[in-house]
Amino acid sequence: MKRLAGFYILAAVLIATGLIFPDSYYVTVVGVTICTNAVLAVSLNLLMGYAGQISLGHAAFFGLGAYASAVLTTKYGINPWLAMLAGVGISGTLAFILARPILKLKGHYLAMATLGMGIIIHIFFVQADWITGGPDGLSGIPEITIAGLAINNDIRWYWVFGGLMLFTTWISLNIVDSRPGRALAAVHGSEVAAQMTGVDTASVKAQIFVVSAVIASVAGSLFAHQQAFVSPESFSFFFSIELVTMVVLGGLASTFGAIFGAVLLSILPEFLLVFEDFEVLIYGAILMIIMIFLPEGLFVSGSRIVTGWLKKREMSTQ
Amino acid sequence: MYKSVRMIMAFAAALLLCSTYTASAGDTLKIGSFLAVTGPASFLGDPELKTLQMYIDDINSKGGIDGTKIDFIHYDTKAKAKDAKNFVNRLIKKDRVDVIIGGSTSGNTIAVMDLVEKAHVPLISLAGSVKIIEPVKKWIFKTPHTDRMAAAKIFEDIKARGFNKVALITGNGGFDKSGRAQCLALAPKYGLVIVADEKYGNSDTDMTTQITKIRSTDAEVIVNFGFGKAPAIVTKNIRQLGVKLPLYQSHGVASKKFIELAGEAAEGVRLPAAGLIVADKLPDTDPQKRVLLAYKNAYEAKYGPVSTFGGHAYDALFITVNAVRSAGSTDRAKIRDEIEKTKGFVGTGGIFNMSPSDHLGLGLDSFHMVEIKNGDWVLVN
Numbered sequence: 001m002k003r004l005a006g007f008y009i010l011a012a013v014l015i016a017t018g019l020i021f022p023d024s025y026y027v028t029v030v031g032v033t034i035c036t037n038a039v040l041a042v043s044l045n046l047l048m049g050y051a052g053q054i055s056l057g058h059a060a061f062f063g064l065g066a067y068a069s070a071v072l073t074t075k076y077g078i079n080p081w082l083a084m085l086a087g088v089g090i091s092g093t094l095a096f097i098l099a100r101p102i103l104k105l106k107g108h109y110l111a112m113a114t115l116g117m118g119i120i121i122h123i124f125f126v127q128a129d130w131i132t133g134g135p136d137g138l139s140g141i142p143e144i145t146i147a148g149l150a151i152n153n154d155i156r157w158y159w160v161f162g163g164l165m166l167f168t169t170w171i172s173l174n175i176v177d178s179r180p181g182r183a184l185a186a187v188h189g190s191e192v193a194a195q196m197t198g199v200d201t202a203s204v205k206a207q208i209f210v211v212s213a214v215i216a217s218v219a220g221s222l223f224a225h226q227q228a229f230v231s232p233e234s235f236s237f238f239f240s241i242e243l244v245t246m247v248v249l250g251g252l253a254s255t256f257g258a259i260f261g262a263v264l265l266s267i268l269p270e271f272l273l274v275f276e277d278f279e280v281l282i283y284g285a286i287l288m289i290i291m292i293f294l295p296e297g298l299f300v301s302g303s304r305i306v307t308g309w310l311k312k313r314e315m316s317t318q
Numbered sequence: 319m320y321k322s323v324r325m326i327m328a329f330a331a332a333l334l335l336c337s338t339y340t341a342s343a344g345d346t347l348k349i350g351s352f353l354a355v356t357g358p359a360s361f362l363g364d365p366e367l368k369t370l371q372m373y374i375d376d377i378n379s380k381g382g383i384d385g386t387k388i389d390f391i392h393y394d395t396k397a398k399a400k401d402a403k404n405f406v407n408r409l410i411k412k413d414r415v416d417v418i419i420g421g422s423t424s425g426n427t428i429a430v431m432d433l434v435e436k437a438h439v440p441l442i443s444l445a446g447s448v449k450i451i452e453p454v455k456k457w458i459f460k461t462p463h464t465d466r467m468a469a470a471k472i473f474e475d476i477k478a479r480g481f482n483k484v485a486l487i488t489g490n491g492g493f494d495k496s497g498r499a500q501c502l503a504l505a506p507k508y509g510l511v512i513v514a515d516e517k518y519g520n521s522d523t524d525m526t527t528q529i530t531k532i533r534s535t536d537a538e539v540i541v542n543f544g545f546g547k548a549p550a551i552v553t554k555n556i557r558q559l560g561v562k563l564p565l566y567q568s569h570g571v572a573s574k575k576f577i578e579l580a581g582e583a584a585e586g587v588r589l590p591a592a593g594l595i596v597a598d599k600l601p602d603t604d605p606q607k608r609v610l611l612a613y614k615n616a617y618e619a620k621y622g623p624v625s626t627f628g629g630h631a632y633d634a635l636f637i638t639v640n641a642v643r644s645a646g647s648t649d650r651a652k653i654r655d656e657i658e659k660t661k662g663f664v665g666t667g668g669i670f671n672m673s674p675s676d677h678l679g680l681g682l683d684s685f686h687m688v689e690i691k692n693g694d695w696v697l698v699n
Contacts, residue, residue: 025411028411127490129495135490135491135492136424136425136428136449136495137399137425137429139428139429229399231425231428231429234399270408
């Protein structure tokens with residue numbers, strides 16, 4: 001119970017917000033963006049935060065899922081759920097094939113390799129216009145139905161993405177507390193030490209890379225149906241960087257940190273819009289200040305400060 | 319603990335306020351826009367936004383449209399499709415605008431079309447692609463000439479000069495690709511043969527390889543579709559390699575920036591363009607001349623050199639204003655119907671005659687073929 005306490009709180013907040021403000025722009029539009037980003041950040045955090053393997057190409061798997069759904073449903077009239085499965089297959093296979101050679105690399109070299117992968121896939125989306133529609137993208141992606149219920153308005157999409165986010169969080173929390181999770185932590189700490197204790201580091205890393213890619217792909221498929229439109233810009237290198245920022249900003253190796261980072265980076269631009277021309281400037285300044293003063297991430301450092309403060313108060317009242 | 323509960327309550331209350339605060343449209347007309355004011359397409363969005371702001375201020379200071387003031391809300395998409403989608407969502411669901419003007423690029427416009435159609439908000443796009451109005455979508459209009467019209471105008475001129483073999487060179491952007499597709503589709507209709515179909519990346523700094531390939535074919539003219547700095551590099555490279563073939567550019571380079579970038583190499587380049595860039599050279603009998611000069615002078619007095627892109631925003635704004643005036647209300651459906659009935663409106667792009675089957679309403683004659691001579695535009699007759 002206690003292990004998943006945070007998860008229950010998150011679920012309660014998500015459901016309460018959806019029930020109390022079903023018409024609010026901040027729930028139906030911003031909320032959906034937040035949930036999408038949170039799913040991606042949590043899945044990236046599995047790889048970056050827990051296994052310690054940086055990836056600058058996460059948006060590519062998100063894009064593969066989105067394009068698989070978009071192309072298969074619009075051009076071939078395939079059932080959206082089968083298309084999503086195909087997307088999962090493509091992303092998972094690609095991740096599996098790439099995992100071993102790529103994850104052998106470390107540090108800057110790993111960053112470069114994943115960056116290259118992301119850019120190659122992005123170029124494919126732009127150039128293969130006979131399949132992907134090129135830079136103009138593909139539109140007219142049909143809506144999906146879940147158990148006979150058409151997901152055709154914003155609040156229903158909120159529930160779908162909210163559900164996916166909770167599911168992803170639950171998976172992430174369980175992986176971390178399982179045997180593979182501890183193996184990941186060992187790899188993160190020291191790969192050599194992990195090998196010495198009998199962890200098959202290469203396969204552990206490959207597994208988590210595939211899991212992370214598959215989650216991103218599912219989010220991508222749903223994203224394509226929700227937007228009813230995909231274009232290569234949504235899956236560019238810059239979006240990968242944004243995802244990395246979310247994970248680092250919230251706090252590496254913390255599932256809730258990743259969610260927190262996603263929430264912050266999705267909401268901030270909405271509220272900074274009032275500053276118009278200075279929006280980007282203030283945005284940058286906020287990120288800088290957080291990283292200087294809370295280098296472990298807002299959520300991790302923040303919760304440490306709060307617990308420290310609570311302890312202190314407890315001591316003084318005793 | 320008590321304190322934090324209070325804080326959460328306050329936050330929730332603030333959220334509630336934000337969500338319920340949407341001014342009801344009384345006697346104001348809410349115009350929303352999403353333009354690429356910064357980023358790679360800023361040369362489109364920047365003059366468009368300036369034009370809208372200038373004329374909306376002007377209309378409001380003169381008492382509005384028959385007493386209806388305009389409330390203008392703008393977001394900068396930086397030419398990103400995802401941002402365009404989010405901002406249009408915001409315009410529709412939060413700001414509850416009556417009319418939307420934008421986006422600057424075809425990609426941005428195409429990204430939001432489904433959304434706008436569902437929400438029943440009239441939208442006037444400032445982007446070029448023919449895909450925006452074909453097939454016709456009930457709520458979507460546009461003011462710039464299409465890429466198909468540009469290709470047709472260029473081919474007409476090539477045919478008139480007696481050439482048959484065309485070398486095509488295009489970039490990898492949305493505008494380039496769409497233009498290329500139109501050229502390939504239209505060429506047989508004009509009896510032209512495409513003998514080379516070369517491509518470059520829009521951020522490339524040298525296109526001599528592609529031009530060398532073109533040189534080895536028996537092409538008689540070169541057609542380049544693109545905007546930004548790439549067409550200027552193509553133009554320079556062609557002259558550097560001593561290729562003497564006539565060169566055609568698209569309406570995407572119809573600004574003084576292109577002549578500045580390409581320098582002397584731009585001499586003799588022909589392109590189809592709206593009347594705006596040759597406003598003072600048009601005959602006095604041209605019905606557009608008065609409108610063009612008025613816009614040009616007003617814009618240049620405030621911001622400096624005019625471009626045709628700002629003109630598209632001018633056209634979109636005044637088509638909207640006229641529609642609101644004849645509808646006599648700010649009702650979205652009525653405004654839409656009146657926009658569709660636009661007849662004989664003299665804008666900067668030409669004379670607009672819209673209909674239920676034509677949501678642009680410009681003919682090929684609204685394009686002028688111009689040639690660059692001594693660093694300036696000259697009309698080709």
